[in-house]
Amino acid sequence: MLEFSRATQFAYDYARANRISSWKTLHEKTYRKIRGFSMLPSQLCCKAIKLALETKRGCRNRKVDFRRELSIQYDHRSYSFDFSGRCSLATINGRLRLDLRVPEYYAKTYGDWEVRGAALCRSGKDLFLNVIVAKDLPAPAIGASSRTIGIDLGINNLAATSDGRFFKGVNNHIARLQGLRSRLQSKGTKSAKRHLKNLSGRQKRFMRSINHEVSRRIVSRINSGDMIVMENLHGIRSRRRGKVLNRLLSGWSFFQLRQLIEYKALRKGAIFVTVPAHYSSRECSRCHESRTERPGNAGFFHCLNCGYSCNADLNASFNLRDRADAARNVLGLFVNQPIVGDSISYSGKPTASAVGS
Ligand SMILES: [Zn+2]
Numbered sequence: 001m002l003e004f005s006r007a008t009q010f011a012y013d014y015a016r017a018n019r020i021s022s023w024k025t026l027h028e029k030t031y032r033k034i035r036g037f038s039m040l041p042s043q044l045c046c047k048a049i050k051l052a053l054e055t056k057r058g059c060r061n062r063k064v065d066f067r068r069e070l071s072i073q074y075d076h077r078s079y080s081f082d083f084s085g086r087c088s089l090a091t092i093n094g095r096l097r098l099d100l101r102v103p104e105y106y107a108k109t110y111g112d113w114e115v116r117g118a119a120l121c122r123s124g125k126d127l128f129l130n131v132i133v134a135k136d137l138p139a140p141a142i143g144a145s146s147r148t149i150g151i152d153l154g155i156n157n158l159a160a161t162s163d164g165r166f167f168k169g170v171n172n173h174i175a176r177l178q179g180l181r182s183r184l185q186s187k188g189t190k191s192a193k194r195h196l197k198n199l200s201g202r203q204k205r206f207m208r209s210i211n212h213e214v215s216r217r218i219v220s221r222i223n224s225g226d227m228i229v230m231e232n233l234h235g236i237r238s239r240r241r242g243k244v245l246n247r248l249l250s251g252w253s254f255f256q257l258r259q260l261i262e263y264k265a266l267r268k269g270a271i272f273v274t275v276p277a278h279y280s281s282r283e284c285s286r287c288h289e290s291r292t293e294r295p296g297n298a299g300f301f302h303c304l305n306c307g308y309s310c311n312a313d314l315n316a317s318f319n320l321r322d323r324a325d326a327a328r329n330v331l332g333l334f335v336n337q338p339i340v341g342d343s344i345s346y347s348g349k350p351t352a353s354a355v356g357s
Helices: 002-017 023-037 042-058 105-112 171-186 192-222 235-238 244-250 254-267 312-331
Strands: 073-076 078-082 086-091 094-100 113-121 126-136 149-153 157-161 166-168 227-229 273-277 298-303 307-313 345-348 353-356
Touching: 002 023, 002 042, 002 073, 023 042, 042 073, 073 086, 078 149, 149 235, 149 254, 149 312, 157 192, 157 312, 166 192, 171 192, 192 254, 227 254, 227 312, 254 273, 298 312, 307 312
Parallel strands: 149 227, 227 273
Antiparallel strands: 073 113, 078 086, 086 094, 113 126, 126 353, 149 157, 157 166, 273 345, 298 307
C-alpha cells in the first residue's frame, strides 16, 4: 500500500505540475520513473497512474495526499476473485494467493454477477477487499400497471413517496451525535480527540445502515417497469428551511441514500430518473401555482390559490412525479424510452448495468 500510494502520488504531482490530462502522455512520462524507484509490478504501476489521473480530474483545485488513506486499486490484470473464496492479489513480492471466507449471503446474491475491480483498504489493523460486481439487467417489464413514483428526501421525513409512504426523519439522532461532537470539540484533550474520531466512524456507519434500511423498504414496493423520480442533487442542500435544519441536513448523506435507492431499484427492473427540484416544495401539486405559504409550518403545505393542503413532503413528492410525467409527455416518449435532455437525466436503459460492492 505504501508503494502504491508513493507511485500514485508521484504520477499525480507530475500530472499537476506539467498540466497533463492525457493518460497516454502521463504514462509515457512517468512509467519508467516509477518502475525505477518503486518495487510495484507493472500492472499496479499502470493502475496507479490511472488513479492519479482520475483523481486529478475529480479534484481540480485541491492537492490530494494519497498517503493519508492507504489503499490499492485492483483490476482484472492485477487480481482475481471468485465467490468460492479463491483470491489472488499482485503485490511487491509477486502474486499472493488467499482463501477468503465469503459470507453466504453475498455468495447467494452476487454469485452469478461479473467480478470487476476491487480496492484493498485498511481500517485500523484490519484489511478489507472491496470487490465490485456488475451484471446486465433485464429490460423493465412495462405494462398497464407500471407506475411513476416520486420520492422526496428531507429532514422531517427522511423520505416521502408519492404512493403515500413516509420514512421517519433522523434529526433526533443527528442532533444527539452533533451535540456530543461539539462538546468534545470544545474540550480538545487527547482523549476527546480519540472519541471524536470514533464518533465520526460511528456516525458514518449509523447513516449507512439507516440509508440501507430505508432504501430497502422503499424499493420493496417497487415493481419492474415502475419509474422512480427523484430530484437531482443540487437542490437538496440549498433549498429548505432555516439555519439549524440546514446544519442537520448537511450532516446527512442524501447522496448515498439516493444512490442506494437507485441501484436497488435498477436491480428490480425499475426505471430511475432525476428531475430539477426548483420549488418542488413551494409548488401546489393540485393547481401547480407557486403562490403559497412558505412550507415549514409544522411540515404542512397550504395553497393560497386553490386552498389545497397536504403534508409538505408528500406534496413535494407529487410534484417530482408530475414533472417526470409531464416531461415524458412533452417529449412524446413511451415509458421505456430514455428521457434525454439537459434537465432530466436517466438511468436504467434495458442494457444498463447495476453495480454493487
Ligand atoms: Zn393549489
